[in-house]
Amino acid sequence: MHFDLNTVWFVLVGVLFAGYAMLDGFDLGIGALHLFTSKDEERRVMINAIGPVWDGNEVWLVTGGGALFAAFPNVYATVFSGFYLALFLLLAALIFRAVAIEFRSKRPEHWWRQTWDIGFAVGSILSSLLIGVALGNIAWGIPIDEHGEFAGTFLGLLKPYPLLVGVTTVALFMMHGAIYGVMKTEGALHDKLRGWAMNSIIFFVICATMLTMATLLYVPHMAARVRDNPWLFSVALANMLAIANIPREFHHGNDGKAFLSSCAAIITLMALFALNIFPNLVYSLPNPENSLNIHNAASSPKTLGIMLVIACIGLPVVLAYTVSIYWIFRGKVKLDRMSY
Amino acid sequence: MDVLTLSRIQFGATAAFHYLYPPLSIGLGLMLVIMEGAWLKTGNTLYHQMARFWTRVFALTFAIGVATGIVMEFEFGTNWAAYSRYVGDVFGSALAAEGIFAFFLESGFLAVLLFGWDKVSRKMHFFSTCMVCLGAHFSAVWIIVANSWMQTPGKGYQIVTHNGVARAEITDFWQLVFNPSSMERLFHTVCGAWQTGAFLVVSVSAWYLLKRRNMEFARASLKVGLSVALVASLLQAVSGHVSAQGVAKNQPAKLAAFEGLYQTTSNAPLTLLGWVDEKNEKVFGLQAPEMLSFLAHNDIHATVTGLDEFKPEDRPPVQASFQFFHGMVGIGFTLIAIAALGFLYFRNGTLHERRWLLWILVFSVVGPEIANQLGWFAAEVGRQPWLVYGVLRTPQGLSAILKANVVLTSLILFTFIYFLLFAVFIYLLNDKIQHGPDDADLKPAGKLALPEKK
Numbered sequence: 001m002h003f004d005l006n007t008v009w010f011v012l013v014g015v016l017f018a019g020y021a022m023l024d025g026f027d028l029g030i031g032a033l034h035l036f037t038s039k040d041e042e043r044r045v046m047i048n049a050i051g052p053v054w055d056g057n058e059v060w061l062v063t064g065g066g067a068l069f070a071a072f073p074n075v076y077a078t079v080f081s082g083f084y085l086a087l088f089l090l091l092a093a094l095i096f097r098a099v100a101i102e103f104r105s106k107r108p109e110h111w112w113r114q115t116w117d118i119g120f121a122v123g124s125i126l127s128s129l130l131i132g133v134a135l136g137n138i139a140w141g142i143p144i145d146e147h148g149e150f151a152g153t154f155l156g157l158l159k160p161y162p163l164l165v166g167v168t169t170v171a172l173f174m175m176h177g178a179i180y181g182v183m184k185t186e187g188a189l190h191d192k193l194r195g196w197a198m199n200s201i202i203f204f205v206i207c208a209t210m211l212t213m214a215t216l217l218y219v220p221h222m223a224a225r226v227r228d229n230p231w232l233f234s235v236a237l238a239n240m241l242a243i244a245n246i247p248r249e250f251h252h253g254n255d256g257k258a259f260l261s262s263c264a265a266i267i268t269l270m271a272l273f274a275l276n277i278f279p280n281l282v283y284s285l286p287n288p289e290n291s292l293n294i295h296n297a298a299s300s301p302k303t304l305g306i307m308l309v310i311a312c313i314g315l316p317v318v319l320a321y322t323v324s325i326y327w328i329f330r331g332k333v334k335l336d337r338m339s340y
Numbered sequence: 341m342d343v344l345t346l347s348r349i350q351f352g353a354t355a356a357f358h359y360l361y362p363p364l365s366i367g368l369g370l371m372l373v374i375m376e377g378a379w380l381k382t383g384n385t386l387y388h389q390m391a392r393f394w395t396r397v398f399a400l401t402f403a404i405g406v407a408t409g410i411v412m413e414f415e416f417g418t419n420w421a422a423y424s425r426y427v428g429d430v431f432g433s434a435l436a437a438e439g440i441f442a443f444f445l446e447s448g449f450l451a452v453l454l455f456g457w458d459k460v461s462r463k464m465h466f467f468s469t470c471m472v473c474l475g476a477h478f479s480a481v482w483i484i485v486a487n488s489w490m491q492t493p494g495k496g497y498q499i500v501t502h503n504g505v506a507r508a509e510i511t512d513f514w515q516l517v518f519n520p521s522s523m524e525r526l527f528h529t530v531c532g533a534w535q536t537g538a539f540l541v542v543s544v545s546a547w548y549l550l551k552r553r554n555m556e557f558a559r560a561s562l563k564v565g566l567s568v569a570l571v572a573s574l575l576q577a578v579s580g581h582v583s584a585q586g587v588a589k590n591q592p593a594k595l596a597a598f599e600g601l602y603q604t605t606s607n608a609p610l611t612l613l614g615w616v617d618e619k620n621e622k623v624f625g626l627q628a629p630e631m632l633s634f635l636a637h638n639d640i641h642a643t644v645t646g647l648d649e650f651k652p653e654d655r656p657p658v659q660a661s662f663q664f665f666h667g668m669v670g671i672g673f674t675l676i677a678i679a680a681l682g683f684l685y686f687r688n689g690t691l692h693e694r695r696w697l698l699w700i701l702v703f704s705v706v707g708p709e710i711a712n713q714l715g716w717f718a719a720e721v722g723r724q725p726w727l728v729y730g731v732l733r734t735p736q737g738l739s740a741i742l743k744a745n746v747v748l749t750s751l752i753l754f755t756f757i758y759f760l761l762f763a764v765f766i767y768l769l770n771d772k773i774q775h776g777p778d779d780a781d782l783k784p785a786g787k788l789a790l791p792e793k794k
Contacts, residue, residue: 052451059447063439065413070436073428079416080424081739087414088750091755095407099761102403106768117681149421149741169354244667296572299429300500300509307433321448328452328459337780338455 003212005242005304006294009071012311016067018270019290020060021131022176022263026055027324031124033098033196034117041335042189043117047101048339049184052103056322058094070307072299072339074148075281082142085135086157090130097123099135105340125170130167136162139273140219141285148292161214168207172266177202179262187334191249192251197258201246221283222276232275239268258338344735345365346747348433350754352720354411356713357758361405363712365446366480366530368398369473369538376469376482376565380462386560388788389781391469391559392457394541396639396772397452404765406447409533411754419747423727423737428507430516437484446475457788477530484529488522490728492590492721501732524586528579532569532571532715535675541565542682545771546701548694557777566686569704570679578674579721581635587722591729592645592721593654597661599623599632604646608632613666616659621647624660656724664718671711678704714729 027050034046050057069076092208095120132273138162143151153296178197185193216223226232242265277283281297285289298304341349372394379387416424424432431554452460452468460468489497496515497508510516542565588595595601600623601608610632611651614625626723631642638642646654682701685691692696725731727737 004626010351042556052455055446055450056447058406058410059443061411062443063436064411065410065674066436067434068479069413069424070432073432074423075426076428076432077421077739080414081741082741083422083748084418084742084746089359090755091414092412094410095757095761098407099403099764101399103764103768106771114399128684147740148425151741152476154746193743196632200411221691253625262755274345296503299432300502303433303510306510310433310437312436314444318440318444322444325448328456336458337778338457 003320004033005301005308006298006301007279008300008308009067009304010274010281010294010326013064013067013071013273014270015051016060020064022266022268023057023060024054025173025266026050026177026180026262027057028097028124028128029173029200030181031120031177032128032174033181033193034121034124035211036196037189037192040113042192043113044105044335044340045185045189045333046181047104047120048335049134049181049333051101051340054325056325058098063076067307067311068104071299071304072281072292072297073153073296073299075292078144078148078284078292078297079134079138079151083157085154086130086134090134090155093123093126093130094280096120097121101340124173126174128170129166132166133157133162133236135169135273136165137223137280138277139165139215141221141283141288144282144284144288144290144292146290148290148297159217161224164207164211164214168211171200171204171207172269175204175246176262176266179255179259183259184333197250198247201243205243216221221288225276229275233273235268235275235340239265241271242268341478343742343744343747344738346744346751347738347742350732350751351415351419352410352717353751354415354754356716357762358405358408358412359712360709360762361408362476362479362771363403363533363536363690363708364401364540365398366476366533367535368394368475368540369469369476369537370400370534371537371541371564371568372398373466373473374568376466377568379563380466383463385782385784386556388784389728389777390559390561390564392781394561395453395768395776396543397540399450400765400768400772402450404742404761408758408761410625411573413585418750419739419742420727420737421739423625424504426507426732426737427490427728429507433510433513433664434482436515438486442475442478442482446472446474448598450560458695462788469761476545480529480533481526483715484526485517485519485522487719488525489516491525492518492520492522492586493728493731508728518592521583521586524579524582528576528715531572531576532708532712533581535576535654536712538565538572538704539675539679539708539792540569542569542679542701543703545707546682546704547773548696548776550698550702551696552553553674554776562686563783566590569616569619570683573672573676574680577676580669580672585636585638588644592659593647593650594656595636596645596650597656597722598665598718600658600662601632601644601645601646603648604643606633606641606643608644609637611662613670616662616663618658621734622712632638635698658721661718661722664714667713668678668714668718671707671747672691675704675707675711676705686688690761703781 030046030050034043037043100116100120100123104113104120130296137157140159145151154188175197178193178200182197183192230254242261245261246258280291280293372391375387375391375394375435379391418569449468451473452465453472454469456465494515496510496512496519498511499506502508545558545561545565548554599611602621605632609627609629611623612626612628614623616623632644633642634640636642679698681697683689686699725733727734
């Protein structure tokens, strides 16, 4: 692997999106599980479990998007204009997710809360699904013409494989959210969430198994990459071990460690995806020669260098205060008058 | 309608709606720092009550600001893909810097500001409030840097052919940050945001005074609100003047459109109020002789460039630019007058008797909100026909593959969503205002009750 600034930015953009999946993933998962309980108090506890952090978590997506724009403008332009309707749906879903959290507990009426609860759940599920479908299309390959423009259609994005990735993402985030919930709650809700967590693990494992088979059978360029680099199996193995470790940690009452395991599972999945597509960012099907890669889609070395300086100054600071804020809000959720 | 028109409407509408909120976040952020700082300094629990109440209002505006902000970022790629490819190297860096330096900062510490009152020490909480305020200001810095580069690209870039396609690339990062208009436009934008936050506080407090509710809270809030409103409004006149001189120097076609000046003229008059007859290239209205030359170039005899120096296809829409600009300036001066009157009567203790003025103050927050909108309309319409001034024309930035019906779909969807959001926002804001400050906040309990020092 040739080491250069373009590779560094491939990794950094990957880190930002993996950070988004790991952090906002549990917010979206909590949202997806939200309607499983009908008790207002339990719903409030679940919302307040993510209350102080969901906003900062979403910034990983905003910054990831910004970094993609700056480092690989051609990818940003092609994918965003190509996935036009899907992205506007994602935006709508993210908006409803966000404002539902803010709005729902502001009024006591049942219809008011139920409406925003549905907005929260549907927004969260739809966001997860669409993010997965987008990722699935990148993995499968999208038609790109010789000018680097998307040459497909909206309906063409809804092929079985990307949809499977979408459903798997929903399962993954539900699992992640449930485990986060287990860590943040106590009493009856805690036990409920634990049950949901176990069920979502099963849901996810089934999806992931199907997805792995589908990838090896139907996505030749991904399968070839794994065949040529058998060590990639170790990343997949690490992912499976991380998942397997979750029930074990639950059994020992280490909810925090179960959550870390779930984080590790997401990171290994993202790593596997990144290692499989590198050095391409968007694989072009049926014309692989039109693929957008870390060189033909990148900004100038000068800009990549400047941005690396910005990232080196900014990211450690961001990580430091993100960790301290999670530390401040550690422990079980207690509702008070500042809560949502 | 064609894809270009629809995309412009969509970008303009979503940006305009979004921009109702960030000025409130920036301005209220400053107000929160002042209020909480006053509480820490004086120990007067009234300031604690104020900080708590305005924090709740802040949370509401912030949530919608964030939710509608992501739309803006995505739209560069969805609708303006050619623009994104062309400027990603320059514009993208500023956007990424905004994410790393500003958005993480404000959203991270927002958690402590909203939910951390009982969890951290007072000083730590105050620090978090300052960080949220700082983050909100940083977000203005980077997006203004990016937008100013589109207005005045300056010298920090070059056009390079990459894979057979021309694009702009950075040659000097600091020239990008300090491009010819970025600092004055930042100053102007931030003053507008301070006005918005301060006048919101003034509006709500004046309403309480009118209804004879929460009188002590209202008076204390008015004191802070009116002071900041007056200072910000006066500073805004200065920043506006500096910005206009910058426009005269860097974007002469835009200034000519602002003033409806068709012929290059020495001793050019300033039109205070008027109507542009675009067909006959004339302006009717109230004029102050020689003032435009003086304001633009500090010399009543100076020559001001008119639209005749530009080919018709290089001119911005004159009537729209003119009216937006004059509307903004008119509101700006009105706000100075309102803030000054309010401040004066507040100081001599007769404000509560002057109900007419209180009613004006109640509606005053609409002033900066509209002026902010008009100011941006003037800035962006005045930049036309360019997307990047003198470098890239607006139609050239459009995504090549878009279909009109697709853009129409997203436009209708988001118009619907935004109207819904706005209605709920107003409803909840009104709810919070009606509910008023919490009396429990006058006697802070638990961790907050501990005296800082005796």
